[in-house]
Amino acid sequence: MSYYLAFDAGTGSGRAVIFDADGREIAAVGQEWWHASDPRYPGSMDFDCDANWGHLARCAREAIAKAGIDPAEIAGVSATSMREAFVLHDKTGAELWACANVDARADAEVRDLRAADPALEHALYTASGQTHALAALPRLLWLKRHMPEVLDRAAHLTMLSEWVLWRLSGALVAEPSNMGTTGLIALTDHKPVAAAFAQIGLPESLIPPMVASGTVVGAVSAEAAAATGLRPGTPVVAGGGDCQIGTIGLGIVAEGDCAVLGGTFWQQVVNVRADLTDPGMTLRLNPHVLPGLAQAEAISFFTGAVMRWFRDSFGQGQSYTALEEASRHIPPGAHGIIPIFSDVMRYGRWIHAAPSLLNLSLDPEKSGPAAIFRALQENAAVVAAANLRQVFALSGHTPDRIVFAGGAARSTHWTQILADVTGLPVVRSKISEATALGAAAAAATGTGAFASLAEAGRAWSDLExxxxxxxxxxxxxDEQSARWSAAYAAQMTLVEAGVTASMWRAPGS
Known part of the structure; x- marks a missing residue:
């Protein structure tokens, strides 16, 4: 029997997950981690390469032991990770500096870029599908101002998924789906965007050689084998960005296929043509792990975090399960309660209103925990539906169904609400580790088990x-969505006037 090991370097944790040749999860070990802020620099969020590699290596050793398999049976290993986070390496490959995806230190640099050249952001977005909000350019400019000695020594930039590959094999490569989230490469041909590099004053060779997901890039070194418990010489295969490669694990492999990923943030993603553009700069467009495709993405902020906040602050000690069970008896519409948290995706100027609950009743039956819990669930679906309508309008295609995955998809009740609000059938995945499964599919494809990632995704996905x-x-x-939209616009005027504080705003917004 052949097995595949996937590393997943996420925002809140690192994981090692082992799958068998049929895509069944055999063992998984995770380690929560946090990214320290440098007290000198507000908004900073550093990534500790040495400590976090130690966590990942230990997870691999323990997963192999938990699975009870011989490391020689692991036919290939790959990696996925949070996007936007990156590592700078010197000419020997040694890590110089790294940041997590939530790093927001470059607020002044975004403002300065917009002031110096108001047309630059749209030009870079047209080329790469990324705005300044999450891209690498402002952070690199921040380094140029505050840590020039780091930038002077930088020879290569890798994303965390490819940093894992480097730690495993010593190979320095770039993979488009994750590298594309930096805004430094083009959406269509994946070549460096010259205008971005001109702003930094760095050579385009900062981007390592580009390889496709599912490509063997090297083999596990003796040093990495000692750390991880893997067999020296095990093939190391390029993986990809967590959102894009995660959809492989869901079988989202054709143009027009659609998924809602319900976690701390909710991501609404649709496979689109690689040459699709958005003149309004509303949506995020990312290179896909699948050739010829991109992924249009809209993000709902803090959806899962809001549910946890409500449970901990107002749930009166009840569990999610208990709150949801009570909410089932609340009628659709939740007595008119209007939650104000995440806005729809507005990538060009990304600001969210102050967290609020509007239109509450003094009747405790109509504004108690059960009613508010249902209102929050419905609101998550309302925002997701609005985001999806933007994608469908841009692509000119409405799918036949939505695949729902992530923690929120464990709820049949929430799944039904999403179907009712969007008007589309919703299918849940039976797979809890879809992101890691996508990386394992890349390992299996790279080592010859499948002819393509799409074939692997179709074979391994498992839907209800x-x-x-x-x-x-x-x-x-529909009426509820219209009322929420009007109320949100009114709440944004309070933020703009300085009366209330935004829940979140992108750097420079």
Whole structure:
């Protein structure tokens, strides 16, 4: 039997997950981690390469032991990671500096870029699908101002998924789906964007050689084998950005396929043509791990975090399960409660209103924990539906169904709400580790088990029967969506006037 090991370097934890040749999870070990802020620099969030590699290596050793397999049976290893986070290496490959995806130190640099050249951001977005909000350019300019000695020594930039490959094999490579989130490479041909490098004053060779997901890049070194418990010489295969490669694990492999990934943030993603553009700079467009495709992405902020906040602050000691069970008895529409948290995706100027709950009743039955919990679940679906409508309008295609994955998808009730609000059938994945499964699919493809990532995704995805929308609720939820949109616009005027504080705003917004 052949097995595949996937490393997943996420925002809040690192994991090692082992799958068998049929895509079944055999063992998983995770380690929570946090990214320290440098007290000198507000908004900074550093990534500790040595400590976090130690965590990942230990996870691999323990996963192999937990699976009870011979490391020689692991046919290939790959990696996925949070996007936007990157590592700078010197000419020997040694790490110089690294940041996590949530790093937001470059606020002044974004403002300065916009002031110096108002047209630059749109030009870079047209080329790369990325705005200044999450891109690498402002952070690199920050380094130029505050840590020039680091930038002077930088020879290569890798994303965390490729940093893992370097730690495993010594190979310095770039993979488009993750590197694309820096805004430094083009969406279509994946070549460096000259205008971005001109702003930094660094050579385009900062980007290592580009390889496709599913490509063997090297072999596990003796040093990495001693750390991870893997067999020396095990093939090391390029993986990809967590969102893009995660959809492989869901079987989202054709143009127009659609998924909602419900975690701390909710991501609404649709496979689109690689040459699709968005003149309004509303959506994020990322290179895909699949050839010829990109992924249009909209992000709902803090959706899962809001549910945890409500449970801990107002749930009166009840669990999620208990709160949801009580909320099932609240009628659709949740007595008109309007939650104000995440806005729809506005990538060009990304600001969210102050967290609020509007239109509460003094009747405790209509504004108690159960009613608010249902309102929050419905609001997550309302924002997701609005984001998806933007993607569908841009692509000119509405899918036949939505695949729902992540922690929120464990709830059949929430799944039904998403179907009712969007008006589309919703299918849940039976796979809890879809992101790691996508990376394992890359390892399996690279070592010859499949002819393509798409073939691997179709073979390994495991979906439940669809939950169909209730057409009788469509008018109610359309009206609810319109009221939320109007209320959100009014709340944004308070933020702009300085009366309330934004829940989150992108650097420079």
């Amino acid at each position: 029967a669809p939950q169909d929308p209730n057409p009788g609720l469509r008018a109610l939820y």
